[in-house]
Amino acid sequence: MPLWQSPFLDVGPDDWFYASVEHVYSRGLFEGVSADIFSPNASMTRAMLVTVIHRLARLPQSAGGGPDFDDVPEGSWYESAVRWASAAGVVTGSGSRFNPDSSVTREEIVTMLYRYAISIGLYVGVGDDSLSGFADQSQVSPWARDAMAWAVRAGLIQGKSGGRLDAKGTATRAEVAAIMHRLSSWVA
Numbered sequence: 001m002p003l004w005q006s007p008f009l010d011v012g013p014d015d016w017f018y019a020s021v022e023h024v025y026s027r028g029l030f031e032g033v034s035a036d037i038f039s040p041n042a043s044m045t046r047a048m049l050v051t052v053i054h055r056l057a058r059l060p061q062s063a064g065g066g067p068d069f070d071d072v073p074e075g076s077w078y079e080s081a082v083r084w085a086s087a088a089g090v091v092t093g094s095g096s097r098f099n100p101d102s103s104v105t106r107e108e109i110v111t112m113l114y115r116y117a118i119s120i121g122l123y124v125g126v127g128d129d130s131l132s133g134f135a136d137q138s139q140v141s142p143w144a145r146d147a148m149a150w151a152v153r154a155g156l157i158q159g160k161s162g163g164r165l166d167a168k169g170t171a172t173r174a175e176v177a178a179i180m181h182r183l184s185s186w187v188a
Helices: 017-026 046-056 080-087 106-120 143-155 174-185
Strands: none
Touching: 017 106, 046 080, 046 106, 046 174, 106 143, 143 174
């Protein structure tokens, strides 16, 4: 099997994320921000993440249509993904807003993935002390604790320097590619 040749000028074989970008791009989960730019250090937005999860789910149609969000324009590139994810219980918004252009935090990422895993019947286990070894575990929002513990147990999230989870920190496209690379081995 020939080695993958990155079509992206900003993704090379010496980059720590090269194998993850290859994985998610080759499986159609991610696209570049243009034909030859992946933008690995750009923040992942909520619209981008929900689109990636929708692709992982093989682009199902929304059974119930999902709620209408004032900030999800009809015909936008992420509309069908948001409708599906909302109807499937993978995402929620704030009232009538989805906030598609907001950078997604690490706890939001794992919560969406946790909800997706539950929606497809993947065993996610029960709460435990998986977070106790992290210096900032008390900063994980209550609504994200089970999801974060699952993500740590499953090896989807690894700590950052100083033994931190950085739950409220945002993630880059390269970091999310690495998380999705790890997850897709569970659900593919």
